[in-house]
Amino acid sequence: xxxxLPDWLNPEPWLGLAFxxxxxxxxxxxxxxxxxxxxxxxxxxxxxxxxxxxRRAQAITRRHFGRTISLYxxxxxxxxxxxxxxxxxxxxxxxxxxxxxxxxxxxxxLEAIKKMHFEELVLLTGERMPEADVPYLEKSISIAAExxxxxxxxxxxxxxxxxxxxxxxxxxxxxxxxxxxxPVVYEHMHRWGDKRDFGNRLDAPDRALRGGMxxxxxxxxxxxxxPVFDMLCVYRHAKYLLxxxxxAGVSISFPRIRPQMGGFQADFPVDEKMLAQYIFAMRIxxxxxxxxxxxxxxxxxxxxxxxxGISKMSIASKTTVGGYSADAEESTEQFEISDERKIPExxxxxxxxxxxxxxxxxxxxxxxxxxxxxx
Amino acid sequence: xxxxGDQKLGSRLFLGTGKFSSTRAMIDAVKASGTELVTVALRxxxxxxxxxxxxxPLSELKNVRLMPNTSGAMNAKEAIRAALLGRExxxxxxxxxxxxxxxxxxxPDPIETYEAAIELVKQEFLVLPYIPAxxxxxxxxxxxxxxxxxxLGAAIGTGKGLSTAEMIRIIIRDANVPVVVDAGLRSxxxxxxxxxxxxxxxxxxxxxxxxxxxxxxxxxxxxxxxxGRMAYNAGLMPTSEVAVASSPLTRFLSTSD
Ligand code: SF4
Numbered sequence: 001x002x003x004x005l006p007d008w009l010n011p012e013p014w015l016g017l018a019f020x021x022x023x024x025x026x027x028x029x030x031x032x033x034x035x036x037x038x039x040x041x042x043x044x045x046x047x048x049x050x051x052x053x054x055r056r057a058q059a060i061t062r063r064h065f066g067r068t069i070s071l072y073x074x075x076x077x078x079x080x081x082x083x084x085x086x087x088x089x090x091x092x093x094x095x096x097x098x099x100x101x102x103x104x105x106x107x108x109x110l111e112a113i114k115k116m117h118f119e120e121l122v123l124l125t126g127e128r129m130p131e132a133d134v135p136y137l138e139k140s141i142s143i144a145a146e147x148x149x150x151x152x153x154x155x156x157x158x159x160x161x162x163x164x165x166x167x168x169x170x171x172x173x174x175x176x177x178x179x180x181x182x183p184v185v186y187e188h189m190h191r192w193g194d195k196r197d198f199g200n201r202l203d204a205p206d207r208a209l210r211g212g213m214x215x216x217x218x219x220x221x222x223x224x225x226x227p228v229f230d231m232l233c234v235y236r237h238a239k240y241l242l243x244x245x246x247x248a249g250v251s252i253s254f255p256r257i258r259p260q261m262g263g264f265q266a267d268f269p270v271d272e273k274m275l276a277q278y279i280f281a282m283r284i285x286x287x288x289x290x291x292x293x294x295x296x297x298x299x300x301x302x303x304x305x306x307x308x309g310i311s312k313m314s315i316a317s318k319t320t321v322g323g324y325s326a327d328a329e330e331s332t333e334q335f336e337i338s339d340e341r342k343i344p345e346x347x348x349x350x351x352x353x354x355x356x357x358x359x360x361x362x363x364x365x366x367x368x369x370x371x372x373x374x375x
Numbered sequence: 376x377x378x379x380g381d382q383k384l385g386s387r388l389f390l391g392t393g394k395f396s397s398t399r400a401m402i403d404a405v406k407a408s409g410t411e412l413v414t415v416a417l418r419x420x421x422x423x424x425x426x427x428x429x430x431x432p433l434s435e436l437k438n439v440r441l442m443p444n445t446s447g448a449m450n451a452k453e454a455i456r457a458a459l460l461g462r463e464x465x466x467x468x469x470x471x472x473x474x475x476x477x478x479x480x481x482x483p484d485p486i487e488t489y490e491a492a493i494e495l496v497k498q499e500f501l502v503l504p505y506i507p508a509x510x511x512x513x514x515x516x517x518x519x520x521x522x523x524x525x526x527l528g529a530a531i532g533t534g535k536g537l538s539t540a541e542m543i544r545i546i547i548r549d550a551n552v553p554v555v556v557d558a559g560l561r562s563x564x565x566x567x568x569x570x571x572x573x574x575x576x577x578x579x580x581x582x583x584x585x586x587x588x589x590x591x592x593x594x595x596x597x598x599x600x601x602x603g604r605m606a607y608n609a610g611l612m613p614t615s616e617v618a619v620a621s622s623p624l625t626r627f628l629s630t631s632d
Contacts, residue, residue, distance in 0.1 A: 062585045063532045063533070063534060063581060063585055064532040065394065065532075066393060066394020066395065066396075066580075066581060066584045066585055067394060067395060067396035067400075067584060067585065068393070068394055068395075068396075114423075117423065117424040117426075117427065119421065119423070119427075149418070214449070214478075215478070242479070246476070246477055247449060247476040247477055247478075248478075249478040249479070250479075288479035288480055288532075289479060351396075351397060354396040355396055356395060356396050356397050356398075356400075357427075358419070358427065359421065359424060359427040360418065360419060360420075360421040360423075360424070360427055360428075361418055361419065362418050362447065363417050363418040363420070363447060363457065363460075365417065365447075365448075365453060365456050365457045365460055366418070366447045366448060366449070366453055366457070368452070368453060370449060
């Protein structure tokens with residue numbers, strides 16, 4: 001199964017190990033955590049240790065991020081897609097309402113988002129399409145950068161020069177989930193389209209950083225394949241990026257397929273306890289990395305995980321194109337959001353938990369493309 | 376009184392203002408700590424939204440001076456830009472120069488910091504650089520006109536205290552500018568320890584912001600810093616490998632039979 005995985009990524013040696021209670025207790029308190037620590041914390045046996053894991057995760061989060069949660073919101077530029085991803089409501093064979101924002105609409109959306117006080121924005125599209133290709137993104141980024149302190153993208157994989165173009169336009173980061181690191185499942189899930197190229201996607205964070213991005217966000221779509229395998233791969237991928245691009249920011253997200261979404265049934269359903277366990281585990285082994293949770297998750301999960309591992313969250317998300325300024329939603333959304341709270345209500349929740357919502361944690365002064373060249 | 380350039384400060388405790396659960400909690404801690412110098416990140420200046428802005432509420436505090444910092448800068452060029460912007464917004468002569476190209480451990484880049492310091496001194500800032508605990512770098516920064524040096528006690532947010540104590544001792548011994556331990560401190564006793572060693576001040580953020588009761592911890596640090604400074608001034612007794620007899624062993628040489 002893993003013959004296509006490069007050595008630096010392959011988690012095979014840490015899969016299927018048996019862990020004693022002593023191993024797990026040691027892992028929770030590890031001083032220098034490694035792959036084995038993570039494997040112990042992800043193991044089914046560790047499920048009995050959720051409380052001590054949560055306590056340690058909270059202490060670490062508090063030490064590194066204080067009592068703050070960074071907030072951002074996504075903006076869907078286009079939902080045109082020729083992809084054939086089984087799990088997605090926007091796949092080319094879905095009867096979706098397609099739309100792409102023109103400049104006027106983009107300004108309108110940005111004004112609406114700005115009114116909500118956001119200073120950090122993620123721009124999204126589907127796969128590469130003539131309607132929303134690199135020049136379109138370049139233009140959209142430069143417009144968004146007039147409004148926002150920080151603009152990043154979550155779009156299709158690109159070449160290094162293309163990433164450079166976008167970095168020059170003011171884009172500081174790229175989020176790109178591998179979806180699953182299991183090449184066999186990956187092939188099955190991506191029925192056609194450019195996204196079928198596993199390696200092209202896997203290498204895209206490298207290209208993005210070489211192209212001048214300051215940060216990359218990675219993750220696996222939990223539910224597609226064995227989540228322990230995928231979590232170990234995410235960790236190894238993050239470690240690889242941190243080692244090779246030491247100036248780069250790396251963050252990890254935990255998108256999860258929920259059974260009720262879009263009719264797709266996850267083969268490896270990840271329930272709430274498992275998701276929490278994975279987040280705590282990741283926080284313990286990667287104390288300094290921002291861990292991100294989106295509005296896909298129900299509010300109870302979000303409230304419980306804020307500051308307990310999670311340091312960054314999206315809020316007030318609209319997953320339709322034009323969703324922020326339009327009264328009627330005309331396009332189809334990519335997935336259903338679970339936490340539909342408005343900002344004041346969400347911020348009140350954070351404050352009640354002793355956390356400060358932070359809208360601006362970046363300044364446009366730091367928008368220059370990064371350089372990672374080694375001499 | 377602590378002199379930094381032409382500025383006089385009554386407190387030897389400097390405070391970082393990020394990481395608090397709310398602006399209120401931050402202000403309460405600042406007040407309880409008795410600090411007269413707080414550092415605020417340019418990336419947390421938010422003139423668009425008062426609720427999210429750290430600068431506004433801080434600038435209203437009496438007796439507290441602001442020191443914009445360049446946190447977020449990956450290199451000298453960005454730090455200089457951030458410093459200029461910070462000065463424009465805050466009108467403060469101070470800048471906490473921090474350049475940490477790795478956004479995760481936030482350890483300072485000595486080379487870029489040195490480059491930026493040269494330029495910022497030229498631009499007449501009071502430059503307080505956050506640096507590794509490197510005695511040679513500290514001297515080089517002093518030589519080019521930095522108003523103080525701020526070596527780290529341990530990596531930011533680790534709470535590992537004065538892990539770099541041996542190097543800090545050398546920095547203090549050699550320095551002609553104030554030495555401020557920045558980053559890593561967890562407890563008031565460690566702050567006291569730094570002052571006892573001869574540090575001129577300490578800069579604390581996480582230890583107070585992440586404490587169960589930040590305002591109470593701010594007050595505890597105030598006392599710790601004061602105790603440490605008093606002890607330094609009082610002169611600690613020397614340490615010795617062997618027990619020192621309280622009556623001299625050589626008295627017989629000066630007594631007659
Ligand atoms: S996941 Fe992305 S590439 Fe796949 S169908 Fe959906 S929008 Fe297209």
